[in-house]
Amino acid sequence: MISDILRRALRPLFQRAPWLRTLALGSVDLLVRPALFPYRRARPSSNADDAAMLELKTDEFNREAEHYFAAYPDPDRLLDKPFSEPEFFSQRLIDVGVLVDGLRLRPGDVVLELGAGTCWLSHLLNRYGCKTIVVDVSPTALSMGRSLFERDPRTNWHLEPEFHVYDGHTLPLDAGTVDRVVLYDAFHHIPNPWQLLGEMRRVLRPNGIVAMSEPGRGHSTSPSSLAETAATGVLENELALEEIAERALASGFVAARVILSGRPPSLLEIDARDLRPFMGGRSFGRYWKNLCTALDSHHYILLFAGDPEPTTRRPKRLVANIRRIGPRRALQISRGKPIELMFDVHNAGDTHWLRGENAAGWTRFGAHLYHSDRTLVDYDWVRASLPQDVAPEQNVHLVVTLPAIQEPGNYLVVCDLVIEGATWFAERGTRPLEVPCRVV
């Protein structure tokens, strides 16, 4: 009840002055910080001291990796991943979704998968339309991977997928030839990870991205890892996220990020009727603790060779708050006469809007025209250029000329933003502004 009144009172205020909302959220953030102090635990230590020793044993680990696949008792299980592991199925699908999202991956991209094993992930990416290059130290794994591609009649062979065995030191690729690198459950098996970070940076194009899904704190000493190493000799390395980030920056990456997303079993369900109270802060502590535990025990890591901020060339969250500036009364237009309206547009997403005309990511204001009963008059009714590129949290003002309407009657002008040739923001979750008007 009180929260409803507060929400109703604050919403128009926040819409008019988005900076007030940022300030209010910032203060809440500061207030809860002391209560969350216990989660700021000391940074975990990696086994960096052993790094030089591990690196010397690279050839030995390569042989163990090959032996693992050559001696695997049930190859069909490996070839049928992720369907052959019902207990991990949801986890794998979530991981793939998070990695594809973090990579801002598009059909047509050239993707290197390092430590691809039997190539199930690369095969998915081939079906998505990417040119895949898989690299691994195990010839057996890659020949199984190739047969996985061969036995599926829907494999996109025109994308010329490549399969390369390498020596564990130098990637068999020229510099600046891949758009993306993905590692799934593989980086922590590499005995010389810092050398390979340099190699990944070398083969990436200037705006390239690496994404990995890797186990977190305590993995190398977990009972299952100890048992795996004892049985197969395969390396289960302990890597600290902070160290990966530092080494990546030292290798020429410009940013290292971690995606704040939990995977099963950290996902929580609550009673549907409790969603609003939850969003208002109830059970926040339980949720936070759960999320932190998940973030500690598993990492989605992104390394950027160029600017990490998404742009409308490869958008992520497209959220525009559009507000009409001017008198609040209903809009009345004279038939046959164009009219100018002013709008304030706030970028409430995470994606930089590009205004460059006819260039990739070209973003404009647009409006559709409907009769008041929502039958369509003209979907592509209006376009207006942005005055500048618009960064997240930035506002711009626009003066938009609406063309003349000849027929008197009641209409609805639906205002939105559009990335030309790609998407309207409304298709990606933005609520367009509806301006009812009367033509007389």
Ligand SMILES: C[S@@+](CC[C@H](N)C(=O)[O-])C[C@H]1O[C@@H](n2cnc3c(N)ncnc32)[C@H](O)[C@@H]1O
């Ligand atoms: C746990 S498996 C994961 C395989 C695959 N990504 C998957 O999800 O099925 C680890 C992979 O890392 C590979 N690997 C081991 N040492 C490597 C190295 N130095 N460089 C690249 N890959 C390596 C292994 O051969 C194996 O395919």
